[in-house]
Amino acid sequence: MENIALIESFSEFKDDKLIDRVTLMAILEDVFRSALKKKYGEDDNFDIIVNPDKGDLEIWRNRVVVADGEVEDPNQEISLTEARKIEPDFEVGEDVSEEVKLVDLGRRAILALRQNLISKIHEHDNTNIFKHFKELEGEIYTAEVHHIRHRAIILLDDDGNEIVLPKDRQIPSDFFRKGDNVKGIIESVELKGNKPTIILSRTAPVFLEKLFEQEIPEVFDGLITIQNVVRVPGEKAKVAVDTYDDRIDPVGACVGMKGSRIHSIVRELGNENIDVINFTNNDQLYITRALSPAKITSIKLDEENKTAEVMLKPEEVSKAIGRGGHNIRLAGQLTGYEIDVFREGVEEDVELKEFSDEIESWVIKEFSRVGLDTAKSVLEQELEDLIRLTDLEEETIREVVKVLREEFEE
Incomplete structure (x- = not known):
């Protein structure tokens, strides 16, 4: 009963953990073997018998009987006199099995056992938690x-x-x-x-994809597939959807009547503006849809270098670029093309990179980031819009505008 009582005291916290008794007993055996090895130097001559149904554990030490005075290894050998205290008819050369009581290990060893057991159970719990959440990635x-x-x-x-x-x-x-x-x-x-x-x-694009699965039955059932998702978290997102069923309007099904279906997703994402577009393998059409709400006049593609030159009327350019350049940037990420915007009817324009001797490269790069690649594309914008679109200081923008105006005044 000593062993049972001690084991129960060790495992009293079991009910608070996601661990069954059989596993607990296996951990107990491992813990006790470590304690035996520490006390006796080895544990290979010990038998540990676990009874998970009763919650009992027995430890037996096996030794060989040798003549009195010839014991060289007290852990492996026992003298004839000591052996006959266990059973009076033992002879030299016979094997002796003697039960080891847990209390025989000593108070300090038992405290160490408890700490080791707690550590092993925590390790077991952590492994189970890791496996559980790994499957939920x-x-x-x-x-x-x-x-x-x-x-x-x-x-x-x-x-x-x-x-x-x-x-x-x-x-x-x-x-x-x-x-x-x-x-x-x-x-x-x-x-x-x-x-x-x-x-x-x-912020991960897959979060938006999973929200579509959760909120839109046709996506959950696989009738509508999500081909790609790109986001500027909290600002704007573009989702390309497709279907194998010609009777289904995938965009309409995702958005719902007056936006009823997508509203909960938008709200969950802090009023993120979500554009849902029909996926197509036709790159020209795909880019046209991706740049919505801007209306495109024409597109010139370089499929090998994945670049697209898009021609628009001047009043459509700001729509294509979008606030902070988000629309054109996301359209490029969605389609896999680097998109350059050109204004229809604008002649004798000069690319910004031609001013690299007067304007620093990082400034030119910042304008390009929001789709402003030419001198006139910058000059057509109001100062306030340039400040809002870019991350540049007002003074820097004024200097750039001055340089560009001088070019055309000449």
Whole structure:
């Protein structure tokens, strides 16, 4: 009964863990073998018998009987006199099995056993948690805000598992309080020092894709497939959808009557502006759709270098570029083409790179980033719009405009 009582005292916290008794007994055997090896130097001559049904564990030490005074290894050998205290009819050369009581290991050893057992069970739990969440990578998950830090929000799920939502995986407009439920995608799961680190993301494109699956039955059922998703989290997104069923309008099904279906997704993403377009293998048509709401006059493609020269009427250029250059940038990411915008009817324009001796390259690059590649494309914009579109200082923009105007005044 001593062994049973001690084992129960060791495993009293079992019910709070996701661990069955059989697994617990296997861990116990491993822990006790470590203790035996530490006390006796080896454990290969010990038998550990586990009875998970009764919660019992027996330890037996096997030794060979030798003549009195000839014991060289006390762990492997026992003197005839000591052996006959166990059974009076033992003879030299026979094997002796003697039960080892847990209390015989000593109080300090038992305390060490308990700590080792707790450590092993935590390790077992962490392994199970890691495997569980590894299978959930790429899936939507919801957890509650537990602690708000400067660089991350710490969440807890219903099972008390800790999940991290880093600052750079949050939508810029996100604002959470302790106790709020947060939805995101399980982006990655790693073991760090035997402890699983679970990263949640609200900025990953796959989060938007999974929200479509969750909110739109035709996407969940596979009638509508999502071909590609690109995002500027919290600002704008483009989703290309397709269907094998000609009776279905994939865009209409995703958006719903007056935006009813997509509204909950937009709200979840902090009012992110979502463009849903029909996917096509026709690159010209695909680019045309991707640059919506701008109306394109013509497109010239270089399929080998994946570049597209798009001609638009002057009043359509700002629509194609979009606020902060998001529309043209996302259209390029969606289609895989580098898109250059040209204004219809504009002649004798000069590319900005021709001014590299007067305008620094990083400034030219910033204008190009928002689709302003030529002198006139910059000059046609109001100063306030240039400040809003780019990350440049007002003084820098004024200097650029001055240089460009001098070119045409000449």
